Amino acid sequence: MKITFIVPAIGKKPGQKYIGTWKMEPLTIAVLKALTPPEIENETVTAELFDDRTELIDYDTKTDLVCISVETYTAKRGYKIAAKFRERGIPVVMGGYHITLCPEEAAEYCDSVIVGNAETVWGRMLLDFYHGELKKRYTGETAEYEIQPDKSIFNGKKYLPVSLVETGRGCIHSCEFCSISRFYNSRYYSRSHDLIVDDIQKSKHRYTFLVDDNLVADHENAMRLFEKITPLNIKWAGQGTLSMAKNPNLLKAMKKSGCEIILIGFESLNKENLKQMNKSFNLSLGERDELVKRVHDAGIGIYATFVFGYDNDDERTVEDALEFAKKHNFYTAAFNHLLPFPNTALYNRLKTDNRLIYDKWWLEENYHYGELSFEPKKISAEKLSELCRLARKEFSAPKTVLSRGFASMGRTSPLMWSLFWAMNLRLGEEIDQKMYVPIGENLDELPK
Ligand code: SF4
Structure with a gap:
């Protein structure tokens, strides 16, 4: 069979x-x-x-x-x-x-x-x-996943030289746009630390990506995990919320265990937007600049992500996010437009308000990557899509990359510093390649 x-x-x-x-x-x-x-x-x-x-x-x-x-x-x-x-x-x-x-x-x-x-x-x-x-x-049940992946199925495939190791699933938060929180009903499920160690030891590559929707959803669990993987001497990246910056011991343990880059979803700098997306916990954590500084001072680079399309977004908010990202010389950043994933609270709200351009953008013949699938309040869908593209371009412009590269030199290890150039130059090149990819098409497919 x-x-x-x-x-x-x-x-x-x-x-x-x-x-x-x-x-x-x-x-x-x-x-x-x-x-x-x-x-x-x-x-x-x-x-x-x-x-x-x-x-x-x-x-x-x-x-x-x-x-x-x-x-x-x-x-x-x-x-x-x-x-x-x-x-x-x-x-x-x-x-x-x-x-x-x-x-x-x-x-x-x-x-x-x-x-x-x-x-x-x-x-x-x-x-x-x-x-x-x-x-x-x-x-299937949600919590059971004490299994070790069999990566022999990847033999001969051409993937990026990064080992993916799963550490947890789900997240305790309920951001309106997030399909993860919908899928796991705002709960976090950590994986056995022994299995994580085994997976890392079997990894082929020097870099590891710890796959977790929110690595710091449970600080105590995260602390124990970081202590456990420290002797393995790896370099890793992962994703979590800014809450990590409120816990100096956690930051120290992260760095000691090999954390080089952490993806943080800032999403918006606008208070009303954060409230609307049910992410006000990003506000209650304290002064954003100070928290970013703490992560950087701990020797960890930040991959910052922003999302645009909430009701208070306009040209100004995109510009503010870009300036914030440039000011902090983030290792890298994503400027994405909001996408209503099916059955999320965001999708249901936009549908009720009659603001969806396509009922099912993911099946729509004319939908392309980079386009909005709903009408924002203060700006047109086309304009916002273009502003996101321009923010990515500006953040990847040679002058900005150079400034970020030098800042990164003092923060991350020499290994990650060399990777910085390769990664940022590639991301810059791909901005226009990704724009308007026809969703669902592979027009080079050989006729059968
Ligand atoms: S913090 Fe991140 S993973 Fe958690 S619900 Fe919000 S967007 Fe989703």
């Missing part, structure tokens, strides 16, 4: 290269591979992976079952890929964040959906399939 795993791409412009920063190893597939038994009732089970972000899919591959991991951005492409296999009579199972948020929609495009985390139902689903009793829907 053979299983074909597929990771769909967001889309690709004809004749252009795949986008470099969209090529991280897909950890979920390695977890599913680990959960797949080597045999079912004495029949050998084999697996293959096609990563649509880096290679063409062989639609003629000899296989019994296709499993597609779907995010909202890749839903349309995932559904098109599923259709091609189903034409051949091959059943398709789909799972992932988007499938959990929209199971009824996904059920129209495949034979079975996995809602929630797959760990507790994967084995059951395979057994049912083997016996010809595949069910329409499997619902």
Whole structure:
């Protein structure tokens, strides 16, 4: 019995290269591979992976079952890929964040959906399939994920030289736009520290990305984890909230354990916007500049993210965020427009207010990466999309990169400093490549 795993791409412009920063190893597939038994009732089970972000899919591959991991951005492409296999009579199972948020929609495009985390139902689903009793829907439990990924499925694939190691899932907060908080009902689930250590020890690369929706959701747990991984002598990056800067001991332990870069969602500098997005905890933490300084003084670089499209956003707020990012010489920053992910509180509010340009932007034929899918209050959708693009351009301009590079020299290790140039130059180059990528299309695909 053979299983074909597929990771769909967001889309690709004809004749252009795949986008470099969209090529991280897909950890979920390695977890599913680990959960797949080597045999079912004495029949050998084999697996293959096609990563649509880096290679063409062989639609003629000899296989019994296709499993597609779907995010909202890749839903349309995932559904098109599923259709091609189903034409051949091959059943398709789909799972992932988007499938959990929209199971009824996904059920129209495949034979079975996995809602929630797959760990507790994967084995059951395979057994049912083997016996010809595949069910329409499997619902997984949230908390169970004490499994070690089998990364042998990545052999021969071209991914960025960074090992992904999962440390936790979910987040205690309830930001209005966030699909994570919706998926995990504002709860955080930490993973066993022993398994994390094992995963790190098996890593092939010098850099590790600790995959966690909010690494500092539970300070005590985070502190214990950092102490545990310190002897492993790695360099790592992760993501968390600014709350870490309120805890000097935590910052010290983070740095000691090898933290070089932390992604922090500032989202907005505007008080009313933060209130509206239910992220006022960013305000209550205290003076923002001082907290940023503490993280930098601890020797940790910041990947700052901002989001625009809340009701108080206009040209001024985008400019303010850009100036703030330049003032602090962040290691890097993202200036994104807001995207209403299905079934989030944000999506429901915009729908009620009749402000969605497309009901389902992720399926819309004319929707492109970088475009807004709703009407902001104080500025047009087109103008805001352009302002985000210009802010990225300005932040990646040679003068700004140079100034940030020198600031980073004093903060991060020499290793991360050399990576700074490679990363920032690549991000700068990709700004226009990413803009207007047609969602769900891969126009270079060979006709079959
Ligand atoms: S803090 Fe981050 S992960 Fe947590 S709910 Fe808000 S946006 Fe989502």
